[in-house]
Amino acid sequence: MNQIQDALFADLYELTMAACYFENRMFAPATFSLYIRKYGPHRSYFISAGIDEVLDYLERFHFTADDLDYLQSTGLFSRDFLNYLENLRFTGELFAIPEGRLFFKDEPILEITAPIIEAQLIESFLINAVNLQVSIATKAARCVHAAGGRNLVDFSLRRTQGTDAGMKVARASFLAGFKATSNVLAGKQYSIPISGTMAHSFVLSFAEEIEAFRAFARTFPDRTVLLIDTYDTVSGAKKAAEVGREMRERGQTLKGVRLDSGDIAKLSREVRRILDEADLKEVVIFASGGFDEFGIEEALSRGGAIDAFGVGTKMGVSADAPYNDIAYKLVEYNGRPVLKLSTAKKTLVNQKQVFRETREGKMIGDTIGMRAEILPGKPLLECVMREGKRLAAPEPLARIRERFLAEFLTLPDSHKSIKNAENYPVRLSPMLEKAQSKTVREVKKRELGES
Amino acid sequence: MNQIQDALFADLYELTMAACYFENRMFAPATFSLYIRKYGPHRSYFISAGIDEVLDYLERFHFTADDLDYLQSTGLFSRDFLNYLENLRFTGELFAIPEGRLFFKDEPILEITAPIIEAQLIESFLINAVNLQVSIATKAARCVHAAGGRNLVDFSLRRTQGTDAGMKVARASFLAGFKATSNVLAGKQYSIPISGTMAHSFVLSFAEEIEAFRAFARTFPDRTVLLIDTYDTVSGAKKAAEVGREMRERGQTLKGVRLDSGDIAKLSREVRRILDEADLKEVVIFASGGFDEFGIEEALSRGGAIDAFGVGTKMGVSADAPYNDIAYKLVEYNGRPVLKLSTAKKTLVNQKQVFRETREGKMIGDTIGMRAEILPGKPLLECVMREGKRLAAPEPLARIRERFLAEFLTLPDSHKSIKNAENYPVRLSPMLEKAQSKTVREVKKRELGES
Numbered sequence: 001m002n003q004i005q006d007a008l009f010a011d012l013y014e015l016t017m018a019a020c021y022f023e024n025r026m027f028a029p030a031t032f033s034l035y036i037r038k039y040g041p042h043r044s045y046f047i048s049a050g051i052d053e054v055l056d057y058l059e060r061f062h063f064t065a066d067d068l069d070y071l072q073s074t075g076l077f078s079r080d081f082l083n084y085l086e087n088l089r090f091t092g093e094l095f096a097i098p099e100g101r102l103f104f105k106d107e108p109i110l111e112i113t114a115p116i117i118e119a120q121l122i123e124s125f126l127i128n129a130v131n132l133q134v135s136i137a138t139k140a141a142r143c144v145h146a147a148g149g150r151n152l153v154d155f156s157l158r159r160t161q162g163t164d165a166g167m168k169v170a171r172a173s174f175l176a177g178f179k180a181t182s183n184v185l186a187g188k189q190y191s192i193p194i195s196g197t198m199a200h201s202f203v204l205s206f207a208e209e210i211e212a213f214r215a216f217a218r219t220f221p222d223r224t225v226l227l228i229d230t231y232d233t234v235s236g237a238k239k240a241a242e243v244g245r246e247m248r249e250r251g252q253t254l255k256g257v258r259l260d261s262g263d264i265a266k267l268s269r270e271v272r273r274i275l276d277e278a279d280l281k282e283v284v285i286f287a288s289g290g291f292d293e294f295g296i297e298e299a300l301s302r303g304g305a306i307d308a309f310g311v312g313t314k315m316g317v318s319a320d321a322p323y324n325d326i327a328y329k330l331v332e333y334n335g336r337p338v339l340k341l342s343t344a345k346k347t348l349v350n351q352k353q354v355f356r357e358t359r360e361g362k363m364i365g366d367t368i369g370m371r372a373e374i375l376p377g378k379p380l381l382e383c384v385m386r387e388g389k390r391l392a393a394p395e396p397l398a399r400i401r402e403r404f405l406a407e408f409l410t411l412p413d414s415h416k417s418i419k420n421a422e423n424y425p426v427r428l429s430p431m432l433e434k435a436q437s438k439t440v441r442e443v444k445k446r447e448l449g450e451s
Numbered sequence: 452m453n454q455i456q457d458a459l460f461a462d463l464y465e466l467t468m469a470a471c472y473f474e475n476r477m478f479a480p481a482t483f484s485l486y487i488r489k490y491g492p493h494r495s496y497f498i499s500a501g502i503d504e505v506l507d508y509l510e511r512f513h514f515t516a517d518d519l520d521y522l523q524s525t526g527l528f529s530r531d532f533l534n535y536l537e538n539l540r541f542t543g544e545l546f547a548i549p550e551g552r553l554f555f556k557d558e559p560i561l562e563i564t565a566p567i568i569e570a571q572l573i574e575s576f577l578i579n580a581v582n583l584q585v586s587i588a589t590k591a592a593r594c595v596h597a598a599g600g601r602n603l604v605d606f607s608l609r610r611t612q613g614t615d616a617g618m619k620v621a622r623a624s625f626l627a628g629f630k631a632t633s634n635v636l637a638g639k640q641y642s643i644p645i646s647g648t649m650a651h652s653f654v655l656s657f658a659e660e661i662e663a664f665r666a667f668a669r670t671f672p673d674r675t676v677l678l679i680d681t682y683d684t685v686s687g688a689k690k691a692a693e694v695g696r697e698m699r700e701r702g703q704t705l706k707g708v709r710l711d712s713g714d715i716a717k718l719s720r721e722v723r724r725i726l727d728e729a730d731l732k733e734v735v736i737f738a739s740g741g742f743d744e745f746g747i748e749e750a751l752s753r754g755g756a757i758d759a760f761g762v763g764t765k766m767g768v769s770a771d772a773p774y775n776d777i778a779y780k781l782v783e784y785n786g787r788p789v790l791k792l793s794t795a796k797k798t799l800v801n802q803k804q805v806f807r808e809t810r811e812g813k814m815i816g817d818t819i820g821m822r823a824e825i826l827p828g829k830p831l832l833e834c835v836m837r838e839g840k841r842l843a844a845p846e847p848l849a850r851i852r853e854r855f856l857a858e859f860l861t862l863p864d865s866h867k868s869i870k871n872a873e874n875y876p877v878r879l880s881p882m883l884e885k886a887q888s889k890t891v892r893e894v895k896k897r898e899l900g901e902s
Contacts, residue, residue, distance in 0.1 A: 004614040008636040011608055012647030015635065020649075020670040026656065072638040097818070116656060123650075124634075127609040128617060135612075157462055158578040159774045161586075162615030163455040166579060183575075184466065185459040188521040196463030198471075199574075201781035204789040205477065205567055209898055219471040220527070231792045231898040313774045322773040323610045323764045330652035338655040341682045447660055447682040 007063045010124045018117045030116035033108040040321025044421035047139040048097040050133035061090040094385035100404035104146035138171035142293040144177035151308040153195045154181040156316025169316045203230040213243040225256040237271040241278035245280035256284040265304035356378040369429035458514045461575045469568045469746040469814040481787035484559040491772025495872035499548045501584030512541040545836035551855035563844035587623035590769040593744040595628035602644045602759040605632040620767045654681040664694040676707040688722040692729035716755035723756035788890045819897025820880030
């Protein structure tokens with residue numbers, strides 16, 4: 001594993017605030033909500049992901065001797081405070097929407113309650129972990145939806161933003177319905193099927209293209225997918241057909257060809273015709289090169305004869321929405337509801353719960369209420385950690401994936417469109433609305449002198 | 452350190468190609484070039500970064516016993532090949548443009564020459580490492596340029612794409628001229644100054660805003676920067692001025708205030724007036740909240756009274772250009788120049804060198820030539836690794852930063868503008884042009900039957 005487990009993976013202000021809480025003996029419980037304030041372009045839902053990583057981090061949270069030496073060297077912190085940090089562990093409680101479930105803007109994907117210093121120090125890591133996996137799972141699900149049942153493979157490793165993203169993108173895209181990843185380490189680490197055959201360099205390293213094809217077919221007779229666009233896609237397809245017939249004579253089967261450049265919708269039809277005319281109807285056409293949900297939808301709508309897609313960079317960095325307006329906000333301290341005043345950025349006070357209603361197997365709307373309320377629908381936030389300990393063992397990724405695929409079927413198509421999707425209805429319970437207004441009034445009166 | 456050192460951090464096709472090279476006894480040297488094919492929006496230069504990480508990876512490159520067990524479990528590879536991998540180390544040569552130097556599209560930032568299996572297996576990691584740091588250093592340099600000498604602090608940790616990016620963004624932005632980072636672990640790991648004071652949650656956790664300000668000033672009398680927009684920026688500024696006067700009576704100095712929302716250009720002038728009227732002219736105004744080079748330029752052009760910026764998410768994910776069209780292409784195998792035919796995507800054959808000419812201390816143009824040529828200007832690609840060993844110890848980050856800042860001064864302003872910058876002139880040497888055309892003709896004749 002390559003997980004950061006270091007409590008110094010934090011913004012400095014978490015530590016300076018903690019030092020000040022410490023000096024003022026502020027150890028009361030605080031509740032923070034993690035939620036996304038708005039949808040990125042064309043987005044209409046999010047998928048919960050990254051929770052397992054959060055639990056893992058919280059269970060191991062601590063400062064090493066080395067960390068404390070470094071903090072001392074900065075000259076910012078008292079000896080008392082550093083001693084306090086030495087023994088600090090995370091002892092709080094965590095409610096979360098299980099990985100693989102859908103959630104919507106303003107809904108807390110997790111709520112943490114812990115002594116304020118603990119809840120504060122973990123902020124940077126929590127946002128970082130959840131933000132990336134939610135972004136990618138959501139982008140990947142949009143690709144899966146656009147592909148209408150065709151297989152998708154994660155090809156993004158080389159252009160993800162760093163190595164951690166390379167791993168998490170493989171995980172999150174598989175969670176959201178991808179079939180496989182090219183990332184071998186992710187295959188090993190997360191038990192994801194791995195996929196891949198050859199690059200242009202392979203073809204170039206042989207004196208002739210067809211010799212490269214033949215060599216690969218000899219080494220991997222059961223899994224040969226030939227990359228046919230190194231010099232010219234149509235001439236490559238003809239050579240692939242020749243090798244396909246040679247394989248058949250040896251009792252083998254050419255599995256597929258891959259197109260990686262040019263007008264793939266158009267070229268794929270021509271390649272299909274060449275393969276069909278060579279009586280190689282079983283050979284699948286694999287397309288790659290700059291695809292995401294928009295490219296997939298366009299290629300298919302233009303009649304591309306494509307059986308599967310390799311989806312790379314644009315999914316792996318969520319190119320059209322490379323970040324979320326995600327926030328980790330204090331909503332209650334020592335039993336007192338709190339909020340920041342801002343017209344543009346709403347924070348919902350108090351410990352909360354989200355209730356999801358379905359009718360005839362379809363999701364019809366969510367209500368955000370107070371944690372203690374009992375409202376119609378299924379409560380989504382589940383207690384997953386108490387006193388700093390997980391309440392259940394980590395779930396296999398395959399099970400999370402099944403949960404997502406089952407729930408995604410229940411989301412009406414009008415909310416899934418790649419463009420111009422309808423907003424899914426999310427309302428606040430009357431009790432939460434009231435608590436919210438009351439807090440706003442009190443704060444305005446106290447801080448701004450409004451009556 | 453949190454570095455991935457695992458040889459399985461690779462696309463599966465690197466391994467299937469390697470297996471086929473192995474079976475065909477293809478162990479001849481191959482040269483791969485790493486370069487960027489085009490500029491992202493508004494970009495007009497790149498900064499070399501990530502080379503140290505590459506050298507580190509190559510020196511440690513190996514498959515663990517665990518890796519080999521996993522590869523065996525896939526059923527894809529022969530026992531012979533797995534035995535070969537067990538002993539495989541990187542034994543090649545690496546030419547690179549030193550970190551901190553400017554480079555331009557089509558110029559190789561690095562060229563690797565090694566037995567083809569080695570050069571192939573490292574592809575995914577190399578692209579990943581270089582791509583991220585180059586992207587971020589370039590985006591950060593644009594922010595530094597826009598800020599016209601004002602201090603910038605990296606605030607992006609929470610919303611970078613994963614933990615590795617969190618670390619590398621701190622490194623790359625400091626390299627490109629940022630003054631500090633909020634990321635404490637990066638401060639420790641890379642000796643970058645760290646910066647940060649308080650979040651909105653801190654203000655909310657006290658019964659009144661002014662009490663939060665006073666508490667912080669008591670704990671950190673030497674480094675108090677008050678966040679004043681939790682409830683209302685103007686009323687927050689008045690309370691900050693009150694605390695600033697109290698501090699002065701105690702012989703202390705309020706260092707600054709931070710604005711994080713609203714129309715910051717306008718609010719900052721009002722806040723400046725409030726502070727000046729309270730005779731607190733020394734208190735600096737720090738702005739944060741969604742800034743990148745475009746926001747910085749706009750806020751300053753609108754007369755914002757801003758002394759320093761916290762630059763977060765948009766820089767940390769390079770939001771307007773979250774990936775580069777970066778490629779790692781085979782250019783020579785066993786002494787034979789090779790290239791992929793494609794009108795849109797040019798690969799330059801052969802081992803190369805980049806020559807940079809300056810006149811009166813200003814950069815005037817680069818020439819990409821053959822490695823063996825001697826052309827006017829300073830050669831940029833330096834041999835940094837031979838037989839798999841670094842030729843010099845890692846450079847301190849501060850020295851790389853100085854190299855960048857010095858070179859950036861020599862790039863004429865016309866190539867630095869945030870928008871509509873002029874393209875920097877990069878030409879090919881006649882010898883390289885000729886080798887290129889010759890290879891294209893030969894390939895077309897051989898593969899497409901053109902004469």
